[in-house]
Amino acid sequence: MNTVALAPPRKRRHLLRNSGFLALPLIILVWSVADPSLGRELLDWVPYLASGFMMNIVIALLAMTLGTLVGTLFGILELAPYRLVRYPVVAYVQVFRNAPHLVLIFATTYIFPFEIVVAGHYLPFPDWVKAVIGLAIPASAYVAEITRGAIQSIPTTQWEAAKGLGFSQGQALRWIILPQCLRRSLPPWMNLFASITMGTALASLVGVHELLHAATDASTAVRRLDFTIVAYLVVMAAFFMLCYPISRLTRRLEGRFNAA
Amino acid sequence: MPSMKLATMTSAFALSIFSLMATQASADATLDRIKGRGALTVGVILSGAPFGYIDPKTQEQKGFNIDIAKALAEDLGVKLETVTVTPPNRVQFLQQGKVDLLIANMQYTEDRAKVLDYVPTAYDRAxxxxxxxxxxxxxxxxxxxxxxxxxxxxxxxxxxxxxxxxxxxxxxxxxxxxxxxxxxxxxxxxxxxxxxxxxxxxxxxxxxxxxxxxxxxxxxxSDSVIWLRKGEKDTQTALDNSVKKLHASGKLLEFAKSNRLLNTKFLEEQQKALSASK
Amino acid sequence: MQDMNLSDLFVSLTSRIGLNYEFLATGYESQIWRDGFVTTLYLVALLIPVSLIFGLLFAACLTSGKLWLSSPVRGFVELTRNTPTLVQLMFSFLVLNTFVSNLVGGAQNNPLTPFFWVVAVVGLHIAALHAEAIRAGIEAVPASTIEAARGIGFSQFQILRYVEVPLAFRASLPAIVNNLINLVKLTTVGNAIAVSEITYASIMVWTQRDNVVSLMIAILLFFSIINLIVARIGLWVERKLAVPGYGI
Incomplete structure (x- = not known):
């Protein structure tokens, strides 16, 4: 197989990929134009659906931030030389990596209180925050595994070399090991990001006002079969337009790092 | 498999923390809280017209249940906050205290009356x-x-x-x-x-x-009733009075008609009975 | 009789540590819950082979080099990877299913059940992930190995059969096991379309009672155990198939 033979299909594939990216929105657009009463109905609901999708994005971003912070710490602790530290962390990672996201969202929604008392003040603890925690728990377990894998992939000799240069263990981790880990763990981290983003749709099942829930509200109010179908297409298109670029970028990064 | 044992232990541990936090949440009597916050939080269900749905133009909730909730809040002299509930989560939301009461297409059943309290005067029969x-x-x-x-x-x-x-x-x-x-x-x-x-x-x-x-x-x-957490007698009495007033004044019947409830026989009877007793 | 006593014992023991499994002593709720465990196990047992077979099929299409074969599969893979499985499931069950009903001339002739749609959506979703893993494995087979095989007179098919597939399978095994663990977790979305797996069964119980914590502990343990078993079997296969001289 030489590159000359590959060139034309690759170009064609590129075209196919980009047209595929726009296929869902196009279907929605064509349908709305073909049936103007449907299009008008949909247009009325766009702001409501958009506010739902913002919620998905907010939940995903916060869950990933929280999950990454906790997960990185746990990943390092998984390699701690003390059993008393290591065992609980390993158990946490095992249980929550294996637990269905949906079950964790159910658990946090129904088990956490709706408000917490901090120094005599009642702070509300809304559902979407519980969904953030419900998704941050598995995210942290995955990030811990990614971090541990990345640290272990750095040859031991580098630790020794750092020691030889007078770095303490903490300094070596901060200045030599972690920067390299960052690069190695970026692609799996981005995969996780896409997966958590899609997981936010599960929050609809506990009544969080996100896109899928908004779409159900809309189809309940409109009560038209064709509108229901379009509403689901809109939900799919929205997630696809968000996640597909992420996964393309991830693959490009993976390719570059593998080549390096 | 030692990791399995560990897994068992941690999940039990984690969940016991959850449950500890949950018990902390039970606040003081609901009526005090409603007055204290100046707001009544009602769980409503958006299962479609005539009971509850979203209006696409204003994106506001509308329907029979919402009208009742508004009238109750007005009667108590507080403002209304609504929380959308679904059949699978409504009881949990009430138990957690996320909502003060439920006006959510829930009829009286013996099983429900075991875990929850309710306002004796029904607002509808369904x-x-x-x-x-x-x-x-x-x-x-x-x-x-x-x-x-x-x-x-x-x-x-x-x-x-x-x-x-x-x-x-x-x-x-x-x-x-x-x-x-x-x-x-x-x-x-x-x-x-x-x-x-x-x-x-x-x-x-x-x-x-x-x-x-x-x-x-x-x-x-059976009677559609307003559901409350167990043991909240003050709230129950206050709401019962409100519902009776709504029946007597014919407001409930009015809500039912403007929301196009198909069968208003129960409401008509209640209005007659309650306005006569005054 | 013995079964009754055992469950009574369990209920009273757990109630002492503050957990509520009282529903086990009642009629249909305990039946639904027990069936929930069986349904989840049955789903997993059915989905693993389904996902593997379609995964191989998809991988074959993706690497065939024929655009008419690879591009539809590629399109499906991208769609299923980049949209939430829950939305796919709702769409299939509520929309595609209605189309099927119209095609076969009415809902009464439609043989497709919610169970079928869960198997189809989750199975094909995981199959797409398998296919990506296998494709990466095939592309990772060193060109020199294939040259060498060709050099000793292997045909194109023989190269595929004896060189590429065995090596690719080994290389993609960790990713496949990972996908299978995701598969086990994904079976829970079935509750959204009334497939009576364990989360659905638990919802049925906890909406009538107030014992979420007790049910959650049981579910989390159940999934931890299934996934531990899946991971162990995966590890065992990996060791069995390990090529001497590779890895540790």
Whole structure:
């Protein structure tokens, strides 16, 4: 197989990929134009659906931030030389990596209180925050595994070399090991990001006002079969337009790092 | 497998922390809180007209349940906050204290009365109606034996359908999914609160031309009541007075008519009875 | 009789540590819950072979080099990877299913059940992930190995059969096991369309009672155990198939 033979299909594939990216929105657009009463109905609901999708994005971003912070710490602790530290962390990672996201969202929604008392003040603890925690728990377990894998992939000799240069263990981790880990763990981290983003749709099942829930509200109010179908297409298109670029970028990064 | 034992221990541990935090949440008497915060938090269900739905123009909640909630808040002299609930989560939300009360298409049942308290004066009476295909040949509830029937998760029709009529119940997250499942042929009937499906069939004759509500009786017709957490007597008394006032003044009947409830007989009777007793 | 006593014992023991499994002593709720465990196990047992077979099929299409074969599969893979499985499931069950009903001339002729749609949506979703893993494995087979095989007179098919597939399978095994663990977790979305797996069964119980914590502990343990078993079997296969001289 030489590159000359590959060139034309690759170009064609590129075209196919980009047209595929726009296929869902196009279907929605064509349908709305073909049936103007449907299009008008949909247009009325766009702001409501958009506010739902913002919620998905907010939940995903916060869950990933929280999950990454906790997960990185746990990943390092998984390699701690003390059993008393290591065992609980390993158990946490095992249980929550294996637990269905949906079950964790159910658990946090129904088990956490709706408000917490901090120094005599009642702070509300809304559902979407519980969904953030419900998704941050598995995210942290995955990030811990990614971090541990990345640290272990750095040859031991580098630790020794750092020691030889007078770095303490903490300094070596901060200045030599972690920067390299960052690069190695970026692609799996981005995969996780896409997966958590899609997981936010599960929050609809506990009544969080996100896109899928908004779409159900809309189809309940409109009560038209064709509108229901379009509403689901809109939900799919929205997630696809968000996640597909992420996964393309991830693959490009993976390719570059593998080549390096 | 040591890791399995560890896994067992940690999950039990984690969950016991959850439950500890949960018990902390039970606040003081609901009525004090409502007055203290100046707001009444009501769990309402958006299962469609006439009870509750979103208006696309204003994106506000509308419907019979919402009107009642507004009137109650007005009567208590506080402002209204609504929380959308679904059949699978409404009891949890009430138990957690996320909402003060539920006006959510929940009829009185003995089982519910064991875990929750309720306002004795009902705001409506409702039973389940079964939407079926016209050509299905189903004539009465007993014909559902051994057949798949769609309901909402957490519906109070589940138990009678299974235990009395031997139906195979399929519970979907909410009413629209259940009705779509009926249209897709995944069940022979969808059983929901009579007024909602009745109005749906009337308003959307095109989509529903092959379907009807043929059974002569409603399933477990019972009082629609406002549900509260167990043991909140003050709130219960206050709300009972409010509901009685709404009946007597004819406001409930007015709400029912403006939201196009199909059967207002119960409300008319209540209005007569309660306005006469004054 | 013995079974009754055992469950009574369990209920009273757990109630002492503050957990509520009282529903086990009642009629249909305990039946639904027990069936929930069986349904989840049955789903997993059915989905693993389904996902593997379609995964191989998809991988074959993706690497065939024929655009008419690879581009539809590629399109499906991208769609299923980049949209939430829950939305796919709702769409299939509520929309595609209605189309099927119309095609076969009415809902009463439609043989497709919610169970079928869960198997189809989750199975094909995981199959797409398998296919990506296998494709990466095939592309990772060193060109020199294939040259060498060709050099000793292997035909194109023989190269595929004896060189590429065995090596690719080994290389993609960790990813496949990972996908299978995701598969086990994904079976829970079935509750949204009334497939009576364990989360659905638990919802049925906790909406009528107030014992979420007790049910959650049981579910989390159940999934931890299934996934531990899946991971162990995966590890065992990996060791069995390990090529001497590779890895540790």
């Amino acid at each position: 039973g389940g109606a079964a939407v079926v295909r016209k050509d299905s040949g189903l004539k009465d509830w007993a014909d559902l034996k051994g057949k798949p029937v769609c309901v909402s998760q957490g519906s109070n029709y589940t138990q009678p359908l299974i235990e009395e009529y031997g139906a195979v119940v399929k519970a979907l997250p909410s009413q629209p999914e259940s009705l779509l499942a009926l249209q897709g042929g995944n069940c022979v009937a969808a059983v929901h609160v009579g007024a909602t499906v009745g109005l749906l069939l009337e308003d959307r004759p095109e989509d529903w031309k092959d379907y009807a509500i043929p059974f002569p009786t409603e399933l477990i017709p």
